Amino acid sequence: MSLNKSDLNFYKKNGYLVKKELIPIKIIKKINNLIKQIIKKEERRNSKITNLGGSFNNTFVYNSNSSKNREILRLNNPTNYNKMFFKLSRNKKIINIVKTLLGGSVRFHHCKLNFKLPSKKGGEVSWHQDWAFYPHTNDDLVTVGVYLEDCNEENGPLQVIPKSHKTKIYNHHNKKKEFVGKICEKINLKSKKSLIGLAGTVTFHHVRTIHGSGLNLKNSKRPLMLFGYCNTDSWPLTSDASINPNEDFEKYNKCIIVGKKTLVPRFEKVPLIIPLPKKSVSIYQLQKSR
Ligand SMILES: O=C(O)CCC(=O)C(=O)O
Numbered sequence: 001m002s003l004n005k006s007d008l009n010f011y012k013k014n015g016y017l018v019k020k021e022l023i024p025i026k027i028i029k030k031i032n033n034l035i036k037q038i039i040k041k042e043e044r045r046n047s048k049i050t051n052l053g054g055s056f057n058n059t060f061v062y063n064s065n066s067s068k069n070r071e072i073l074r075l076n077n078p079t080n081y082n083k084m085f086f087k088l089s090r091n092k093k094i095i096n097i098v099k100t101l102l103g104g105s106v107r108f109h110h111c112k113l114n115f116k117l118p119s120k121k122g123g124e125v126s127w128h129q130d131w132a133f134y135p136h137t138n139d140d141l142v143t144v145g146v147y148l149e150d151c152n153e154e155n156g157p158l159q160v161i162p163k164s165h166k167t168k169i170y171n172h173h174n175k176k177k178e179f180v181g182k183i184c185e186k187i188n189l190k191s192k193k194s195l196i197g198l199a200g201t202v203t204f205h206h207v208r209t210i211h212g213s214g215l216n217l218k219n220s221k222r223p224l225m226l227f228g229y230c231n232t233d234s235w236p237l238t239s240d241a242s243i244n245p246n247e248d249f250e251k252y253n254k255c256i257i258v259g260k261k262t263l264v265p266r267f268e269k270v271p272l273i274i275p276l277p278k279k280s281v282s283i284y285q286l287q288k289s290r
Pocket of ligand 1: 114115116133156157158211212213224226278
């Protein structure tokens with residue numbers, strides 16, 4: 001499946017796109033069974049943890065240190081954890097669309113599987129631009145969200161501000177000038193849009209699109225798989241959640257899904273703020289900083 005012109009124009013204009021039930025339910029069910037096993041195994045482990053899992057080298061991000069209240073908020077790098085997740089990140093339907101959105105080439109950037117816990121345990125993700133976390137030489141980067149369960153207004157869907165990808169890079173630094181991973185200035189939320197859909201629905205948002213998500217008012221966790229992709233000529237300006245070309249160029253090039261490796265980054269006149277200084281904690285902890 002490739003993208004039709006009106007979808008492409010919609011994405012270019014609004015900075016997001018939703019493709020309803022793009023992934024067959026058969027695949028989604030298999031993935032959900034795998035996730036159940038992962039969570040069960042992890043919950044049986046009742047040892048105390050000292051680290052809530054801030055860095056992308058940690059497999060899990062937790063909500064609490066105590067073995068009693070501990071729940072998983074995120075599985076980092078699921079594509080390294082199990083082949084089924086890897087296969088989903090290379091799904092032809094997703095990649096064909098991403099290729100068109102990015103202008104012809106695709107390099108896998110990073111991924112995470114987020115579990116939004118029921119609202120009494122918190123779980124709001126504040127407004128932010130992914131671009132604030134990982135600036136590149138051009139902004140041909142897209143984040144893809146796969147709903148593994150039906151997601152409606154009640155269980156905390158992704159929300160976006162249409163057309164915000166054409167505006168500036170917003171300030172994600174607090175008064176002390178520390179990077180806090182959320183927009184620290186007033187923004188107009190009048191046009192905000194919830195991206196809802198049944199299981200298998202896939203969302204696409206531009207790296208500069210302002211987005212976040214509210215509370216999950218249901219009793220069960222809301223799983224959301226997020227994959228980031230970029231054009232092969234988008235060169236990272238900082239070390240981020242992805243493989244850094246300066247550290248492992250071979251591995252970096254192995255992330256190319258469509259296109260050829262290059263040593264020639266494309267520079268575009270894009271607004272930038274470097275996300276430093278940054279604490280080595282997850283987005284959940286980072287956004288709690290004042
Ligand atoms: O899990 C969510 O609802 C959104 C998370 C998000 O935007 C992110 O992790 O960058």
